[in-house]
Amino acid sequence: MKLYLYGIIDSSDQITDSIYGLEGSGVYNIPFRDIGAVVSQISQPIQDVTESAVLEHEAVVEKLMANFAVLPVRFQTIIDGRDSLLSMMQSYYKDFKDNLRRLHNKLEFGIKVIWPADKIKENIIKTFRNGKQGKVESDSSLSKKFIKEKFDKYKIDKEFEAKAERFIKVMDIFFSRFAAEKKLEKLKTKNLLLDAVYLVEKDKQNDFREAFEHIKSGPPGLKYLFSGPWPAYNFVVLSKKSGLLKDSEQTVLFDKVTQCQALVGADSI
């Protein structure tokens, strides 16, 4: 019977609550030594990423989060049987144990901040113009004008990034106080100033929340999004190579290189 995998928990006990997952199947724990894989039986692989399937999956993981430390598993991970599952648990046991230990009693929170990138750039341009003593040679060659234009843009972009870093640093100082780990992404898009996730201990979550409220009262024109608590999706670290690139993906990449070489008629690139 195929098994749909939701997460790895730090317990070999049975799940006492009635939890239902995809296809309305009952969710249960398959123990392996002192940890367990939480699964439900599934009749066929899921073809589509539908809203309901995703929400059902997430709902199960969140119910587990209430009672256990849980390593959330990627959506649509289906194992072909109990034996395979147990052998998988054996391969990953140490990885799972390390992660469960590290993530025990911790929750993930997401913070996103939007800033008005165009306005910020306009202000930077204004500041530069005011302080500018650039030599405006009207008989400059095309090439020199090209360089000047590029250089002006370069300076503006540089200041834009520096400003983003300053803003983020201030916010991060507040949040970091209550976080065990963090991952920050600066300027994912020009308007998405910050996309961050913080790993916070359960008993510090109120402090963390307060820090967010405090930050919100900061400079005007910024927009904020706060999400969580989540299971620690972004903080699971698997040392096995397969955590980075699936084995099948690596083979696909190599195959394509060989195909390209064959098409171009090159023996080696």
Added chain:
Amino acid sequence: MITNGIVETDSPEEFIEEIERAQNVLPKKIDANPKTVEKGLAKLVLILIELIRKLLEKQAMRRVEAGSLSDEEIERVGETLMKLENKMDELKGIFGLKDEELNLNLGPLGDLM
């Protein structure tokens, strides 16, 4: 303040726009379908040229900033970069490729450019 229990924000529309923009559909794999492979290869070559061009530009900017280029050097670099840029625009036009398409997603390493 709109809350769903797990997500709170005053500006859901703006965040949807930015999140979807960040999730832009950059293909991770090069399409090796024989019918489209030529365009795929042209794209790959152009991506690499674009990468080099951008690196050259960046390097030039750093040197201009540091003041380590003579007047004549600025003239020459400017001419070269300008010609490169024009050539790239021409090639993009020929293959019908837009700026956003000339990028590669390297998975966990993020985008190439």
Added chain:
Amino acid sequence: MNNVIAKSKDVTLLEILDRVLDKGVVIAGDMVISVADVDLIYLGLKVLLSSVETMEKLRGSPFIGPMQEAK
């Protein structure tokens, strides 16, 4: 007001998708018979409810799935 509530549901879904499709434990190996394909991750909310065929139409290109199909 209804529109804002609908949008807030959308942004919640985007946050869930970002985690559930792309993060967490990724198991690889022969025993796994189905895993959310990485190509699905970047399609966002708009195509969420479509089947694979409709996704192909919307993207305007063949959907490169697991290795067998690419060959």
